Amino acid sequence: MINNVYDDEVPKVVTIKETIIETPTVKTFVFPFEITDDIHPGQFVMVWDFSNEKPMTLSIIDRENNLMGVTVRKAGPFTENMYENIEAGDKIGIRGPYGHGYELGKYKKVLAVGGGSGIASLAPLLSFYDNVELISAASTKDELVFVERFANDGIKVHECTDDGTCGFEGFSTQLAEEMLKTGDYDIIVGCGPEIMSYKLLKLSEKYDIDCQLALDRYMKCGLGICGQCCIDDTGYRVCVEGPVFDKKQLEQLSEFGKYRRDASGSIVKY
Numbered sequence: 001m002i003n004n005v006y007d008d009e010v011p012k013v014v015t016i017k018e019t020i021i022e023t024p025t026v027k028t029f030v031f032p033f034e035i036t037d038d039i040h041p042g043q044f045v046m047v048w049d050f051s052n053e054k055p056m057t058l059s060i061i062d063r064e065n066n067l068m069g070v071t072v073r074k075a076g077p078f079t080e081n082m083y084e085n086i087e088a089g090d091k092i093g094i095r096g097p098y099g100h101g102y103e104l105g106k107y108k109k110v111l112a113v114g115g116g117s118g119i120a121s122l123a124p125l126l127s128f129y130d131n132v133e134l135i136s137a138a139s140t141k142d143e144l145v146f147v148e149r150f151a152n153d154g155i156k157v158h159e160c161t162d163d164g165t166c167g168f169e170g171f172s173t174q175l176a177e178e179m180l181k182t183g184d185y186d187i188i189v190g191c192g193p194e195i196m197s198y199k200l201l202k203l204s205e206k207y208d209i210d211c212q213l214a215l216d217r218y219m220k221c222g223l224g225i226c227g228q229c230c231i232d233d234t235g236y237r238v239c240v241e242g243p244v245f246d247k248k249q250l251e252q253l254s255e256f257g258k259y260r261r262d263a264s265g266s267i268v269k270y
């Protein structure tokens with residue numbers, strides 16, 4: 001029998017234990033998965049609906065109960081199908097987890113900024129580290145994600161909405177700057193729209209602290225083979241060297257905050 005080096009990359013079929021409607025456009029899927037010590041916040045899995053496959057960040061990493069979760073926002077046929085049609089008891093395929101997550105062990109005080117469904121990447125940090133303060137931002141109150149989860153866990157987050165319907169009125173980067181002026185944070189971490197992430201990098205430069213940001217690029221293999229997710233002009237693969245990059249890496253990315261590539265490899269400007 002010939003062993004293929006990618007045998008381990010065959011999707012594991014799991015049965016969804018629970019689904020949670022987070023907002024009118026965002027839904028979480030919880031499923032059993034053995035949480036080994038090498039699984040960290042910021043990593044992602046490839047989710048297969050038996051028709052197509054997409055990368056999704058880990059929004060739940062529950063070591064105690066061996067549960068994992070992903071959180072999707074309706075943004076196209078794949079995620080619309082998941083939101084509308086996939087429920088507890090249904091099966092999905094999972095490959096991974098893959099990629100490089102957040103590394104916060106050496107920091108004393110972390111400011112984490114999540115925009116929209118980007119909060120999914122950051123929420124698991126709260127169960128791994130006790131030095132994280134979290135900004136959760138959305139356009140309006142109804143689109144804030146994990147409100148109930150944070151309340152159930154007794155976690156105070158700094159809410160922020162563009163229209164002022166909940167918490168700070170304005171952009172997450174404005175609130176982040178207010179907090180940076182008075183807090184003694186030694187790193188900013190973030191995940192969300194790239195324009196937000198780019199501003200967070202600039203804030204980390206202004207306040208001379210470290211930074212780790214999760215980037216989002218179109219992925220195909222998720223394994224570092226196809227080259228689809230390479231970033232100009234370092235060639236870093238978001239699926240291997242990322243999705244979380246540190247400040248030194250981010251400052252080398254000429255396309256960061258300016259453009260990305262679609263499925264065909266064509267440039268799409270921000």
Ligand code: FES
Nearest residue numbers: 220222226227239
């Ligand atoms: S998705 Fe194929 S190299 Fe990253």
